Amino acid sequence: MHAAENLTFNFGTAETVAGKFRSAAQSVRDQQSGRQSFVSTGSQDFKGGFADGFTFNAETASADGTELATQLDQVAEAAEHLASQAKEENERRQVAREYYEHKDSWQGKVEEFFHLEGPAPTGPESSPVTPPKPIESKGMARQSPLELATASNGVSSGNPENLRSYANGSAGLNEELSGLPGTLSSQLSNFASQCQFGSLNADGVITAFNDWMTANKNDVTWARTVADAFEAAGGEGSVATVSNASLFAALKNAGVNASRTDLKIPAAQVKGGETTTGYASDPINTANGNFIEPELDLALLGLPRRCVLNACTTASRKPMVRLGQVGTASWTSGWY
Template sequence: MIEFDDAAADGAVSVFQNAAIVLRGQAGSRRKAADDACEQFAGPFAKLFGAACLVESEDRARLAGKYEDLATDVIDAKVKAATEKAREQALADWQVREDQRKQDRAADPVGNTYAADAAADKKPSTDVMTPPTLSAAFEVRDRVRENTSKSEKGKTSADPVMLRAFVSTSQGLNNALDGQVSAVENAWARFTGACSWVQFGNVSSVPAFARLLGENRSDVLWAGNLAGQFEKAGGGSLSVSKLNQAAKKVATDISKGKKFQNLFKGDLSAEEVAKAWNALGLDAEAVRELPPELLVKLTDLSGLPAWAQDAASREFLEYALEEPDLAYKLMGFKEDWRQNARGTRINLSADVDLVTFKEQAQAIKDALEQSQKDNPGVPIQLIGLGNHDGVLVAGMSVGDLDTASNLTVNVSGMDSSVSDMFNGNDAAKRLYDDAQKKNRSASFAVVNWIGYKSPSWDEVPSMGRAKSGSDRLASFLNGLHASREELGKQPKQLAVLAHSYGSTTAVEALKKTNFVVDRLVTYGSAGVKNDTKVTDLKVGKFYATSATGDWLANKGWVSTTKSLKPSNIEGVVEFSSEDMVLSDKSKLKATTTHRMNPVSDTKLGYLSASTSSEDAITSIMANGKIDKRTKG
């Protein structure tokens, strides 16, 4: 019997309808408060304030409409579920009668009862009803509170008393929405949990309520700050630069609140972080206004959307280039003489030294700028900027991780570092472009993930770096999943690619994720932990390849703890990295080295153009499977 709980559906309908009524019911009070505040409000900031109020009004009305539509869709789903349940029950009842008739016929082979009864008792339909798909996409628009227009240079005047009245009214209305937000989220969670027969598309309208309320609260802080500026001035008109401080202070005010500070207590799951962040109502501009000591906490916080990590990481990177000594300490690095006396390559527990830190920060910025030039019109996101086991780490995405339908995370291997993100970014661009060619209806984001302290050659036989790195990779993947879940738009596919020792790390990470990664591809593996089984991993399908021209990978298998080749694990799908021919007679080249993406024209790596390995990997990225091909 299909899983569809009528009570959970009825509860969701009631909550959505009530939320729509409350949202629409605030229109009059909010409009009057805004109109009164605007009556003696003149100048550039009067326009910004009016525009913000208009966006609030339009978004609130649109969200109410989405909830009304969603309630109707749930009612429709309930009717269809009842129809399907009735069909299933009728078929089950008929089967009981049919089984009895068969028993009777077996007891009396020459009897005519069976034929007569069977003719009168028609078999119900066996056509299974296609479950309905519920979708209700909604994006809360950011509200512009800072004047950056060069043409708007005039002064602004306002009545602080009326602005305070706007604050008071809006606070009361916002408080009235608090309970509605919780009711919507809880009702939807019950419905999705108890009605799994229904399919769910982009339902970002559910978490959008918290985001809308966050924007409303930011408006209250902003209006209060504006009123404060006019009160300090004793009336009159104020300049753009003076009033821009009121907008900048919104982020500071939010960051001082308990909800923001709770993000860093360390006891929140990625899902809880995602939900809490969404409710804050901060946008990218507000994130950039935060002080360095808060930015550094956001750069790799698991559960934050990619846009927020990107804004925080870029801003902190600029700070690191301007104030490297302070940034170095804020990131938790310690240039202790005894610890670093022999250098990080000899003393493997030592932190990266300050000189190298400066060089690597510049290298990240250079790689970021180059990737933006190489991918015009494509979002490039800097994510996961942080400190792992004493080294600077980061990830860079070609494509928008918050919206793309197909996500890919490429995990780096031995001796990888942020000193050279160019090579991995170049490979990410190729993967992005080639996957797009294979599935034009999909959108892609490919991460060059150098997010852990990779092993030196001497460390490759050990599981040490994989154990530590897998914690960080699992945290990153869990955060990515949680943020997309909170946005109401999970990707159609998430694939993890892992090169060399990156495969050792990735396999361990997928034992720790709290969701199923759709595809895992290891290439040129340096071996994975002994006794690993596919069932140990939270993965939909596991692929592996290793080229005969790769003489280095098997050196990593010489180990007492990680001598297992992924392709030897039962259930892993092995594919070739040798010369191959596609069904259209196109020829693909063999991989001739261990490297992922060699610069040399004479060697072909696993992700080099026109190789059979790169073709197979992009097919998996695009369509979840490898295109048909034969040996070349």
């Protein structure tokens, strides 16, 4: 066999992977307005340091969600680019197979006998795979108002019903996305096993997705814990005031982080496949497309040094005969 067989690459799987990641990105984006609406509800009648902390956490969640969606989209684009590159590689291999089928036909043999062959054809060229771009640095990390040294001083006030409304709405949105990280992880495994051309590693993006979801759940528990503290102070259905120190203590007892930190979302790692001309075993001069077939025609033994007579045949030129010695430079550039 002179031409390479087609790649082990399931184009349907690649299309599914790209679609799942792009759909997940859109799902995250579609929730942004709903999440902001629930934040607005929770912020009503909320005053003081913990109100500022609540706003900070919500802004951080929104920014991280936007970055996460961007990286999910880039994974989809990487899968599609690898599929495109694999398709072009298969096309080059098909061109090579068709070339050899013609070469073995009676017409091809006649062309070879009369040296009428042209350069060996090659298929379409492939553009290099562009790695996904990492998220640009946000500069100096923002500090939550609840991380200030004076955060435990003073008081905060709020209506527990508003905070619970935020918590319940946000929990519902979290549930809608809960199965996506696992689904995307399975899709990546399918791509690795069924699309064997190049490589795509987006484990870091999946980890960031899980971390984002965990932080969202923490925000829900945060709101419910603070709401319980306001209710205990007599604020059911109305505004109550609680010291910030007491609210910090309540969060600590519940095992809840007071502040949310910015996520570090790495870009997916993608490597393009090793492209070929489509010709597996016979050498091709990529400068001019000529097919080259070296042959040993004559060996003279019994001399001080073994002499050989080599013929190097190309598809578009008459045989070139070279006389030389093994282990030394050839005597001439070639005899015709």
